[in-house]
Amino acid sequence: MPENALDLALNAPVAATDGPLGRVAHVIINPESGTATHLVVREDALPNTLRLVPKKYCGQAGPGAVTLTISRKRAGELKEYIQADYYPPSFFLGLAKAEETRLPIAPSGWTFEHPATPEGSVALAGHEPVLATDGRAGRVDGVLADPHTGRVTHLLLRQGHLWGAREVQVPAGLVSRYEDGQVVLSVDKAALGALPDVHAG
Known part of the structure; x- marks a missing residue:
C-alpha cells in the first residue's frame, strides 16, 4: 500500500474521536476529478442511520479501521445519506x-x-463488478486515496471467493470510468493477474 494512503475499505469499522461509530457502507467517488469526496457510514446505534461524512473528517484510514476527526455527537449531526x-x-x-x-x-x-449522492458522483458499495477489457475481473472492495487531496490512487479489487480469494491494488490510471453499478478498467484480466496479492506473505 502506498505510504500514508487512506485505506477506505468497504465495511471497515469507523471510530469517532470518542469511540466506535459504525462501518463504511459506501465510498463516494467524483469520476471527473478521480477523488474520494465522502464516506457513507452506517451507524452502529439503532436505527443504523447512514451518514454522509465529508473526506475532510477522515483522520486516519488503515487496513483495520477508519478514524474520524470529529466526535460521535458531531457525526450524528451530519446529513443523512x-x-x-x-x-x-x-x-x-x-x-x-x-x-x-x-x-x-x-x-x-x-x-x-x-x-443523497452528490450530483455527478458515484457511490461504491462493495458489490459492484469490475470489468476488464475481456470480461468481469472481480468486485470492488474499497479504494486507497491520497490523505491530502482525496485523489484515488488505487482501486481495491477482490477476485475469486472463499479460499481462492485474493485482493489486488489496481492503480487508478487503469480505471477507464466509474459508473453506477460497475467500474470499467482499460486492461485485460491477464494484466490484473500479474498484480501482487495484497495479503500474500
Missing part, C-alpha cells in the same frame, strides 16, 4: 383537482426515499 420526501394526501387531491379527475377513494400520503 437516505433522504425522505413526504407527499401528504392533499398533494394527490390537488393533482386530481387540477386534472378534473374524481378519485373513488381518498389517497394516503407517500414517502419517497432517495440517496
Whole structure:
C-alpha cells in the first residue's frame, strides 16, 4: 500500500474521536476529478442511520479501521445519506383537482426515499463488478486515496471467493470510468493477474 494512503475499505469499522461509530457502507467517488469526496457510514446505534461524512473528517484510514476527526455527537449531526420526501394526501387531491379527475377513494400520503449522492458522483458499495477489457475481473472492495487531496490512487479489487480469494491494488490510471453499478478498467484480466496479492506473505 502506498505510504500514508487512506485505506477506505468497504465495511471497515469507523471510530469517532470518542469511540466506535459504525462501518463504511459506501465510498463516494467524483469520476471527473478521480477523488474520494465522502464516506457513507452506517451507524452502529439503532436505527443504523447512514451518514454522509465529508473526506475532510477522515483522520486516519488503515487496513483495520477508519478514524474520524470529529466526535460521535458531531457525526450524528451530519446529513443523512437516505433522504425522505413526504407527499401528504392533499398533494394527490390537488393533482386530481387540477386534472378534473374524481378519485373513488381518498389517497394516503407517500414517502419517497432517495440517496443523497452528490450530483455527478458515484457511490461504491462493495458489490459492484469490475470489468476488464475481456470480461468481469472481480468486485470492488474499497479504494486507497491520497490523505491530502482525496485523489484515488488505487482501486481495491477482490477476485475469486472463499479460499481462492485474493485482493489486488489496481492503480487508478487503469480505471477507464466509474459508473453506477460497475467500474470499467482499460486492461485485460491477464494484466490484473500479474498484480501482487495484497495479503500474500
